[in-house]
Amino acid sequence: MRMLPSLRLGLLVASLALVASALAVGVQDPPRGPFGLSRITTHDGARASLDQFFVSSDCALCHPRQGAELAGSMHSVAHEDPLYRAFAELAREEAGPEMYAYCSGCHSPAGVVAGAIPDVPEAALPAEAKAGVTCDVCHQIEALNGPAGPWGEPGNASFVLHPGRTKFGPLDTIARNPAHTAERREFFESSEFCASCHTVIHPTNGLRIEHTYDEWKRSVYAEKGIQCQDCHMASVEDAIQVAATLQPLERRGRSATKGDERAISPHFFVGGNVDAERLGGDRKHAEMAEARLKSAATLALEVAPRAAGAELAFELAFEVVVHNVGAGHALPTSLTELREMWLHVRVLAADGRVLLESGALDATGELTAGAARFGAITLDARGEKTFKPWEAVSFGWKRVVPPKGSTRDAYRCALPADAGDATIEARLLYRIAPPHVVREVLGERAFEPEVVEMATVRAAVPAR
Numbered sequence: 086m087r088m089l090p091s092l093r094l095g096l097l098v099a100s101l102a103l104v105a106s107a108l109a110v111g112v113q114d115p116p117r118g119p120f121g122l123s124r125i126t127t128h129d130g131a132r133a134s135l136d137q138f139f140v141s142s143d144c145a146l147c148h149p150r151q152g153a154e155l156a157g158s159m160h161s162v163a164h165e166d167p168l169y170r171a172f173a174e175l176a177r178e179e180a181g182p183e184m185y186a187y188c189s190g191c192h193s194p195a196g197v198v199a200g201a202i203p204d205v206p207e208a209a210l211p212a213e214a215k216a217g218v219t220c221d222v223c224h225q226i227e228a229l230n231g232p233a234g235p236w237g238e239p240g241n242a243s244f245v246l247h248p249g250r251t252k253f254g255p256l257d258t259i260a261r262n263p264a265h266t267a268e269r270r271e272f273f274e275s276s277e278f279c280a281s282c283h284t285v286i287h288p289t290n291g292l293r294i295e296h297t298y299d300e301w302k303r304s305v306y307a308e309k310g311i312q313c314q315d316c317h318m319a320s321v322e323d324a325i326q327v328a329a330t331l332q333p334l335e336r337r338g339r340s341a342t343k344g345d346e347r348a349i350s351p352h353f354f355v356g357g358n359v360d361a362e363r364l365g366g367d368r369k370h371a372e373m374a375e376a377r378l379k380s381a382a383t384l385a386l387e388v389a390p391r392a393a394g395a396e397l398a399f400e401l402a403f404e405v406v407v408h409n410v411g412a413g414h415a416l417p418t419s420l421t422e423l424r425e426m427w428l429h430v431r432v433l434a435a436d437g438r439v440l441l442e443s444g445a446l447d448a449t450g451e452l453t454a455g456a457a458r459f460g461a462i463t464l465d466a467r468g469e470k471t472f473k474p475w476e477a478v479s480f481g482w483k484r485v486v487p488p489k490g491s492t493r494d495a496y497r498c499a500l501p502a503d504a505g506d507a508t509i510e511a512r513l514l515y516r517i518a519p520p521h522v523v524r525e526v527l528g529e530r531a532f533e534p535e536v537v538e539m540a541t542v543r544a545a546v547p548a549r
């Protein structure tokens with residue numbers, strides 16, 4: 086049927102209006118601060134000077150404990166971490182300097198509020214701008230601007246920096262010292278503080294890319310008042326106890342060389358980055374991350390009872406249960422589109438023959454198809470898979486183990502009559518990224534991400 090031009094135009098206008106209203110509903114513009122797409126701001130909204138941000142080693146003169154704990158952490162290399170740098174430079178190249186400044190609001194806050202990022206070329210950037218998440222970044226945060234406005238939630242660097250002689254922190258009163266004065270801010274003891282950076286919302290399409298805080302907020306940990314600090318500003322051993330008992334622990338020590346003994350908070354900030362050392366951090370933090378991953382989950386095997394008298398092609402059926410026992414959020418959390426967690430499951434005959442294998446790595450180190458996986462796939466505007474956060478508009482797939490929750494994966498295999506005493510073996514494995522992504526962004530400087538065995542379980546299947 087031939088359409089009248091005016092009618093066709095009318096339909097076009099109507100469909101455009103539909104698209105526009107769909108965009109208005111689906112796409113919310115996250116709030117911004119005076120420094121571009123990030124919400125980061127200063128007390129007067131004006132640029133600060135880099136002279137007002139000391140590098141952490143300056144503060145360590147009187148705070149050697151915090152200095153030693155922070156050095157080598159991912160916070161200390163948040164700007165220089167080569168994997169981040171490669172992603173960030175790609176963001177700058179593909180999405181422009183505004184997007185790069187957005188990333189830097191969390192990874193290099195001092196550089197952004199001083200106006201050095203994104204204008205000054207990387208090679209000429211002063212040390213203070215490249216020092217990542219330093220003492221002076223966190224302790225010059227005067228207020229959180231998260232829980233205000235229509236968004237009513239922290240994220241995208243929702244904090245107010247007030248650089249100067251006053252350091253903000255959790256202590257009521259502090260010993261006199263020539264370096265600085267101090268003011269107490271209660272938010273230092275709460276998860277909302279961490280959430281200002283640990284909630285990453287796409288700056289133009291509103292996709293909640295990283296939302297560790299939301300996962301925590303809905304968990305039993307939040308219900309019992311266990312904050313991020315109780316596990317991440319603690320030794321691995323203490324964090325394990327906190328997760329098991331749902332009770333915070335107190336550690337005592339000195340806040341400064343000249344201070345009295347009081348309750349302290351270790352500044353390790355360890356998560357699951359077992360590649361910390363090759364990313365600019367140190368061995369100690371990498372080892373702590375490994376220990377933390379090994380404490381996060383347990384595995385169980387549930388083998389279906391055999392049918393009595395089943396003599397012929399016997400089928401073995403079992404389920405692998407993953408319990409998230411130690412993480413105060415989902416497993417994995419945060420950059421789920423990059424992190425990789427999966428089950429490697431095998432059934433072995435008495436003579437070592439492999440009767441079933443799922444979740445093996447191929448010759449190039451990639452995970453083979455059909456594995457039980459945990460993580461996410463983000464999609465771009467064309468609906469294609471993308472690992473670049475600036476391109477992501479939606480999640481195509483996401484599967485994680487909720488805090489104190491569990492998942493199940495079912496397996497079946499034929500058990501031949503000559504299998505003898507067989508064994509089922511399941512391993513839960515983790516790495517920070519699949520090798521092809523590391524190769525794609527780092528090129529010649531690529532490395533093979535370390536695979537950590539988080540948990541293992543075995544069960545014997547006696548001969549028929």
Ligand code: HEC
Pocket residue numbers: 166168169172173176184185187188189190191192240241242281282283284285286356358364418419420474475517
């Ligand atoms: C709201 C704060 C925030 C913003 C904005 C942000 N990030 Fe991050 N980024 C984080 C946090 C927090 C982590 C650590 C998460 C973890 O370790 O699981 C992280 C981790 C990363 C990592 C992983 C590094 C590693 O060694 O494993 C990459 C890569 C990264 N970010 C890239 C980017 C890029 C590119 C942008 C901008 C498009 C960006 N980030 C914007 C907070 C932010």
Ligand code: HEC
Pocket residue numbers: 139143144145146147148220221224252253254255256257258259260261262263264265267268269270339340341342343344345347
């Ligand atoms: C000359 C020594 C000295 C230097 C240098 C120094 N501090 Fe302090 N700082 C102290 C002392 C002493 C205390 C009080 C400790 C106590 O009372 O237990 C303190 C306390 C603090 C507190 C706790 C404040 C509160 O209210 O919770 C923070 C935070 C802090 N310092 C951060 C920093 C930062 C950041 C730097 C580097 C820019 C720095 N300090 C450099 C001596 C120093």
Ligand code: HEC
Pocket residue numbers: 159160162163164166169190191192194218222223278279280281282283313314317318354355356357358359361374
């Ligand atoms: C100013 C922003 C900012 C604040 C505030 C912040 N973080 Fe982070 N955090 C980051 C960035 C950026 C990274 C990732 C650095 C990288 O991997 O390159 C990170 C990484 C981490 C990691 C991952 C380390 C690993 O081994 O995988 C943990 C754990 C962590 N932060 C905990 C916390 C906790 C707990 C708080 C609150 C007490 C907090 N952070 C506050 C920006 C921040």
Ligand code: HEC
Pocket residue numbers: 141144145148151152153155160218219220221223224254255256273274275278314315318339340341348349350351352
């Ligand atoms: C990622 C943000 C972050 C960084 C980086 C950071 N701190 Fe803290 N700091 C905190 C938080 C949060 C607390 C309060 C923890 C609590 O009470 O639960 C704290 C507590 C403190 C305290 C009082 C308690 C204690 O453990 O002594 C001092 C002093 C302090 N920090 C100094 C420093 C110094 C010095 C550095 C650099 C070497 C530093 N901080 C780096 C977030 C940070």
Ligand code: HEC
Pocket residue numbers: 276279280283297298301306311312313314315316317324327328355356357358377378380381411412413414415416417418419420424
């Ligand atoms: C009950 C203890 C506990 C609490 C509470 C907790 N975490 Fe964790 N967190 C862990 C453990 C264990 C891991 C290591 C396993 C993993 O990587 O998820 C971890 C890992 C992480 C990682 C690294 C994830 C990755 O794979 O790159 C980040 C980032 C993180 N936590 C941030 C937070 C933030 C932010 C909060 C508060 C909203 C928080 N955590 C609360 C125990 C805890």
